[in-house]
Amino acid sequence: MTTNTLHITVESTAAFFEAALDDVRQLEADEDLEDESVLSLPDEEALERVLSEKNLELIRTIATEEPASVRELARLVDRDIKNVSTALNRLAELGLVDLEDEGRAKRPTVWYDHIEIDIQVTPDETDDSDVALV
Template identity: 55%
Template sequence: MATTGTDSTDAERVLHIRFGRSDTSRIEDTLKAIDDGDNVDPYFECTFHDPDQLHQVTRPKNLELLQTIAREKPEGIRETARLVNRDVRQVHRNLGELESLGLIDFEENGNSKRPTVWYDTIEVDLPLMDSNGEYDTADA
């Protein structure tokens, strides 16, 4: 079973993005360990069932925004737009998409909204077969 960190308090926080199905066994194992009083690494997962949502996450412009937010910690949307050298309205729209997908949060910062992320890395799991080992043709 893969882990998302170490015992260190500086462990990398990984957001697992899955398409079609979640890692229920990992979630159940984590919940059982918590119930047993074990110290477990945090586990963050976001599951999408719509290919368009997955596409929104992986679009180069949105990935650039996520990387910039994580690295630069901008104070607001205008600063974010300046850092990526893009129009404020476009960046505002893209950040709204990322917020609706649950990938960023906004913190009120005076008169502006500060985009934030709580993870360091995104891992994308894109299964080509269903859980029975068959090609998933339900949406084809």
């Protein structure tokens, strides 16, 4: 069985752009890139908002129950459809959820079955922006 994994990393804007430049350099050199999906977040607060308890409940319910519509998902998690719809739209903007048109309804789906989180606990030696002097 193949496992599809979404990688979420918490990194500075400088680290994000450096990684993107490395990818461009590899492409220009006709080198193969790692085939992985990465969501980069700027800080732990953003991570906490994205992977809140309620958002994880939505993601898990979509993955396990495969609801046919946003309305069905709202029933499954016993939440107001407007709140579920708003949360799904935000998750879709970030690429954590797909909303597929099914007639007049939208069917929420997820393509991954695992989420890996990468958080650096020590500062980069070259990044002084996060270091406070006392």
